[in-house]
Amino acid sequence: MAEPAAAPIIEVQDLTRRFGDFVAVDAVSFRVERGEIFGYLGANGAGKSTTIRMLCGLLAPTSGSARVAGFELPDQAVRVKSSIGYMSQRFSLYTDLEVAENLSFFAGAYGLRGARRRQRIDYALEVAGLTDRRRALTRDLPGGIRQRLALASALLHEPTLIFLDEPTAGVDPASRRSFWRLIRQLVREGTTVFVTTHHLDEAEYCGRVGLMVDGHLTALDTPAALKRTHVPGTMLAIGGDLSVPALRSALAGQDGVLDIQPFGRALHVRVRGPLSDPDAMARALERAGITGADITPTEPTLEDVFLTLAAGSTRQNEL
């Protein structure tokens, strides 16, 4: 009953979830194509996990429709569950059990048997890098390895689509990079990945990114297109120990200053018109008494997109 391979693997129309009077996810619509890495970005409480829970058949939508892996939700939730993998935001393997016991249990839960079961458990051990440590207690594993193990166990039944809810939260940068290598590997093998993240640099790895603000999907496109559309103008990074107010007053009265945001140690100034030229900018700053500022043109990041779009958020605003 699966649909032709060309059909989108996720099709969501006006998906809404309320908790009492509170609208956690508000009429969200999007499609995810097969073989994509689809990123879902948003501040705490934006509604990312709630969306994922609905798409995994864990939570009934209040209204709207969702079709996942060819099956209608929530009616065909059981069939959806057989074709997807889900790695929840909390680590939810059993920490009092051994690595192999966890995998063996989830293999049983997915209904794997015989040779295939052994083969998939071996594969999962390899993915997690735990082939030699299958008897280790899960609670003794470091965070990065745990996340790999959680991913591996969600892959046991060879799902065509996998949902990862903040898989790299609280994981060191090196482990994050190796985790993302793994994700790209899966996508090369034909899996579709739906991933939420707080790390904007990770969102750059995604084919397309959806941006959630207060339960609304406010933007959805490739990272490059998002930047073009939502962060127009030229981005200049200005180094030197300047504060936002200081720079703002220095550039007061200048035409074409769109936005000033702190970014790491520097400030990101988005400008249009003559000031787009670093030399012109340097002269403008010198006229205001700021000399020797280190000005370099730079690419807007997804963080700039996020800050622009989340400006009106009433919920939390920090990524």
Added chain:
Amino acid sequence: MDGLRRARAMALKEVMHILRDRQVLVFALGMPVLLLLLFGYAVSFDVEHIPLAVIDQDHTPQSRELRAAFVSGDTFVPVVETSDAEAVEPLFRRNVARIALVIPHGYGRALGRGETAEVQLLADGSDNTTASVALGYANALALSVNQRSLATILGTAEPPLSVRVRTLFNPGLESAIFLVPGLMVLILVIIAVMLTALTIAREYERGSMEQLFSTPVGRLSIILGKLGPYFVLGLVQVLLTLTLGVALFGVPVNGSVLLLFAVAAVFLLAMLMQGLLISVVARNQMLASQLALLSTVLPALLLSGFIFPIENMPPLLQGIANVLPPMHFVRALRAILLRGNGIAVIWPDVLALAAFFVVLLTLATRRFRRTLA
């Protein structure tokens, strides 16, 4: 078939948890032993050498026979002999006597006419347990003496005195024998409700329930797999408690062991459902353990007839006791063990247990479904 396989995977996992967590096993197997020893040896409900005041206002051969019957065993020791009924209260107050037998004037004559004669038993109510046990015992004694006297006079066959006493109480009121069924209830209740409520609440609390729900494992497989190991553990405990009861205290097994296990199985199922319901409602271990304690250990101790006789309770408590499983299970166990009764006698209790199971199964699975979305 798939469902069964998944239930088996769940059950295997649960066994792993149990084996990993030594505390559970120590708790489950150590508690029956500990409780049996504690209640069997240290806390004696036996009443012996109760100081008895005999107020004989009749002074007939019949009244002397009744007095003799009372003091022949170890239960009562005559400390005062008088014919003054007013003397009783001061005796109780000064703790000289705990129970008083008042044989009123005309007792012998009434018996002689073939009527039932009345005697009065007064007990010091300040020590409730002793009082109720002593009163019950004295009652049985007086009744049997009366009937024997009547039978002698009327020339009918002597009623089987010993059987009559036994059906009212176990012979000699040996508390260990009487307590084993009650202890079994307490132990099973704690294991079945407490452990299952905790293990399921733990899955909610740690987020693994969500992970479970994301797999195709069905609700029924989760319930079967989660509760199965505790069901088996519960039956092992029945065996352990029974064996210890027989070996240490000479608990008689007059009825069918098979029937006993069957009744225990029904009771366990009811308790497991209660544990499931509690965990689904509470969803965290702290609240679950408190609810489990309140809703199981208390009824098992107070409303099972294990320590306090149900008949003496206010109607409301009697009503509650009748709805909850512990009293029915204690009654059925005592009937099977001590009296050797079969299903023909205990079916109302079994029915009550089964009804409780069905109601809780319905409630628990309905609540459990909601969480699945």
